[in-house]
Amino acid sequence: MIYFMRQAKRWICLFISFGTLLIANTVHAQNKANAWPDRPIRIIVPFSAGGPIDVVARRVGQHLSDGLK
Numbered sequence: 245m246i247y248f249m250r251q252a253k254r255w256i257c258l259f260i261s262f263g264t265l266l267i268a269n270t271v272h273a274q275n276k277a278n279a280w281p282d283r284p285i286r287i288i289v290p291f292s293a294g295g296p297i298d299v300v301a302r303r304v305g306q307h308l309s310d311g312l313k
Contacts, residue, residue, distance in 0.1 A: 285308065285312075287301055287304070287305050289301040
């Protein structure tokens with residue numbers, strides 16, 4: 245009986261610890277999300293300028309710029 249009580253205490257401590265970490269992570273993620281992006285985002289395209297990949301990257305960048313403001 246004592247063994248099961250010890251095991252139950254361990255599980256309770258584990259759940260409390262996990263819950264605390266989950267709440268702390270959620271609060272931290274919300275605080276980080278409000279501040280992002282705090283500087284311009286750079287998209288690096290490893291192909292020549294004016295090619296089809298460059299055109300697509302510029303359009304994606306424009307949509308990101310409009311969406312993130």
